[in-house]
Structures are given as C-alpha cells and as structure tokens.
Amino acid sequence: MTDPLSAAHAHPHRHPPRPDTDDTLGHYQIMEIAIRELLIEKGIVTPAEIQRAIEAMDARGEALGARIVARAWTDPVFKARLMADGTEAVRDFGVDMGTTRLFVVENTPAVHNMIVCTLCSCYPRMVLGLPPDWYKSRNYRSRAVREPRGVLREFGLSVPDDVEVRVHDSTADMRYLVLPLRPGGTESLSAERLAALVSRDAMIGIAFARNP
Amino acid sequence: MSAPAAATAAVPSRFKPGDPVAVRQAYPPGHIRTPWYVRGRCGTVVHALGPFPNPEELSYNRSGLPAQPLYRVRFRQTEIWPDYAGNRRDTVDIEIYQHWLEPAGDAR
Structure with a gap:
C-alpha cells in the first residue's frame, strides 16, 4: 500500500486557515482519541502511562525557566555555558531537550529579543511548560514579525x-x-529571590523582569 | 558497497557567519519550514547550527538524509516589509535550511 499521507498531501494547493475554536471536536482531535483508544486496546500503552506523560508535561513550567535565568544572572561561568550551548547547560537542571536544541538570546541595553513561531507554535516546553493560548493565536503569530513594537505595546x-x-x-x-x-538594585538578592522576578512572559520577550 | 552513513549523511556546508544570503523565491508544495514572508529576501548568516534532517523529507516519513546544514539568518525588518514603522535596525532572525539559501552580493 502506498503511504496514504503522502498520497493525500502531494498536491499543489494551500491549506485554508483552520478557525481557532475549541468548542467542538475537530478532525484531528477525533483522530487523536481514536488512535489513543486503539493503542490502549492493543496493549501498546496503558492509560496510566499516558496519564504519567501528561503529568510530566504539566509539571514543567515557567518556574524552571526562571531558575535557569536566575542562575545565569548570578553565575558567570554558567551563563557563558548557557549562551554557548543552552542544550548542554540546562542538563544541570535535569532538562533533556530531546530532538530540539535550546538557544538562549540575551537582552541588553541595546537589544530586546522576542520569540514567536509563525509556522505553528514551537515553544521551549522543556523549560517553560505549555505555551499560553495567545502564543498559539493567529493574531500573535502573524503580527509579531510584522509589527513587533505594536504587539509589545499591547x-x-x-x-x-x-x-x-x-x-x-x-x-x-x-x-x-x-x-x-x-533589574537594577538586585545585587544582594539570592538566586531564589531573583527567580521570583522572572515571569514566563519575560522569557518569551513580551515583558521585562519585575523590579523587586 | 555504499559508504559509511556518517560520510554521506550530511550535505557539506556552503555558508559561514557574516555571509550575505538570499532566500530562494520558490513555492513548492509540501511541508516547508521556510516562512512565506521571507522568500526572495536577503539577509546575513549569524549562526551556523550544523546539519539537521531535512523536515521536508521527515514529514513524509522518510529519513531526512542527507541532513541539511541549518543557519540562523538575520533580516532587517525594512528588507522584509518596506513600510516597516519601527527602528530601521530592527531585525528578524529565522532558521533556514541550506537548500533554501543562495549567496547574495550585499549584506544589507
């Protein structure tokens, strides 16, 4: 049998935009449920394994990213490693980036960085957890590259x-x-206190770190 | 016999940081990671990231080999959007696979 995905997708047209709605099950949501149920029925995975994977995903969150930032602020050697090879440096925090790599970009008095994925919703989940809904919205994804200063003002x-x-x-x-x-005036703060100043949004680049 | 996989697994890299490049202005079907808005635009290589399996092949469950060198390319906003309203030094950095890049004459 030929690969059904290839056969179905080898056509020169653009896919129409899908509406951002979650009040009804879409085709791919129904497919996900069907495949999940089949995998369970056939004994390939257990419901408990799926639940554990979801819990592991939910347990990752911005607190981890904030600890990484605070360590970079307080440990110049770690910061140098983080900037040179983020993937390797965050192993100190037990983070495995899987098939992706972590690339850290540093804000300076002269450069402000912000992150977007215009194609889908690529996001550093291993260090920040699940992305906020606005990050996945068509509005943010299309406008962040077109009028970033307007988006930042909003x-x-x-x-x-x-x-x-x-x-x-x-x-x-x-x-x-x-x-x-x-932030200024934080020279005497511990890494733990500093981490509390670092929000998820600051690590996406649509906010600054908070003042103490 | 075929050469060891390691010898054939990656396309040799053509660019280094600082090189001016132009993105191919092409619109093939399939799973393309090169954003539409940057095709045909010129930028500068800022990082050579090494070889990665080609996502255009991976998306059809093929090996993605030979791997394509991946680069971070920096574009001036005013190069992408001629009516861009912010600072003229504002930029967008985009990861682009080598087969989408051509040498360009000027670094913008």
Whole structure:
C-alpha cells in the first residue's frame, strides 16, 4: 500500500486557515482519541502511562525557566555555558531537550529579543511548560514579525526607539529562551529571590523582569 | 558497497557567519519550514547550527538524509516589509535550511 499521507498531501494547493475554536471536536482531535483508544486496546500503552506523560508535561513550567535565568544572572561561568550551548547547560537542571536544541538570546541595553513561531507554535516546553493560548493565536503569530513594537505595546511593554527589537521566528530545530535584563538594585538578592522576578512572559520577550 | 552513513549523511556546508544570503523565491508544495514572508529576501548568516534532517523529507516519513546544514539568518525588518514603522535596525532572525539559501552580493 502506498503511504496514504503522502498520497493525500502531494498536491499543489494551500491549506485554508483552520478557525481557532475549541468548542467542538475537530478532525484531528477525533483522530487523536481514536488512535489513543486503539493503542490502549492493543496493549501498546496503558492509560496510566499516558496519564504519567501528561503529568510530566504539566509539571514543567515557567518556574524552571526562571531558575535557569536566575542562575545565569548570578553565575558567570554558567551563563557563558548557557549562551554557548543552552542544550548542554540546562542538563544541570535535569532538562533533556530531546530532538530540539535550546538557544538562549540575551537582552541588553541595546537589544530586546522576542520569540514567536509563525509556522505553528514551537515553544521551549522543556523549560517553560505549555505555551499560553495567545502564543498559539493567529493574531500573535502573524503580527509579531510584522509589527513587533505594536504587539509589545499591547502587552504593556514600551521598548525605547533606539533599542533594536530582534524577533526570533522559531521555524526549525532551535527552541528559544530570552535571558531578560537583570533589574537594577538586585545585587544582594539570592538566586531564589531573583527567580521570583522572572515571569514566563519575560522569557518569551513580551515583558521585562519585575523590579523587586 | 555504499559508504559509511556518517560520510554521506550530511550535505557539506556552503555558508559561514557574516555571509550575505538570499532566500530562494520558490513555492513548492509540501511541508516547508521556510516562512512565506521571507522568500526572495536577503539577509546575513549569524549562526551556523550544523546539519539537521531535512523536515521536508521527515514529514513524509522518510529519513531526512542527507541532513541539511541549518543557519540562523538575520533580516532587517525594512528588507522584509518596506513600510516597516519601527527602528530601521530592527531585525528578524529565522532558521533556514541550506537548500533554501543562495549567496547574495550585499549584506544589507
């Protein structure tokens, strides 16, 4: 039998946009349920294994990313490793990036970084958990590369005109994490206190780290 | 006999950081990771990331080999959107596989 996916997709047209609705089950949601039930019926996976995988996914969250940022702020050697090879450096935190790689981009007084995936919703899940709904929205994905300063203003972030806004379109194998600027007046804070200043949004680049 | 997989698994890289490149202006069908909005535009290689299996092949359950060198390419916003309203130094960095890139004459 020929590969049904290839046969079905070897055609030169653009797929129409799918509406962003979740009030009814779509084709792929129904397919996911059907395949999951089949895998369970055939004894390939158990419901408990699926539940554990979901719990592991839910357990990853922004707190992990914030700890990584706080360590980079307080440990120059770790920061150098993180910037040179993020994938390797975050192994210190027990993070396995799988088939992707972590690429850390650093905000400076001259450059503000922000992350988007215009193609789908690629996101550094291994260090930030599941992406927020707005990150996956067509609105954010299309406008972040077209009018990033307007999008940032809508998030309440005003980046000075003379600061370069650098958007990273996460289109392939890298997963991006923004290393925010360390707020002033935090020299005496512990890494633990610093981590509390680092929000998920600051690590996507649509916010600054909080002042203490 | 075929050569060891390691010898044939990756396409040799053509570009290095600093090189000016142009994105192919092509619109083939299939699973393409090169964003539409950057095709035909010129930018500068900022990072050579090494070889990665070609997603256009992986998406059809093939091996993705030979792997394609992947680059981070920086584009000026004003190169992509001539009416861009922000700072003229604002940029977009995009990961692009080598087979979508051609040498370009000027670094923009």
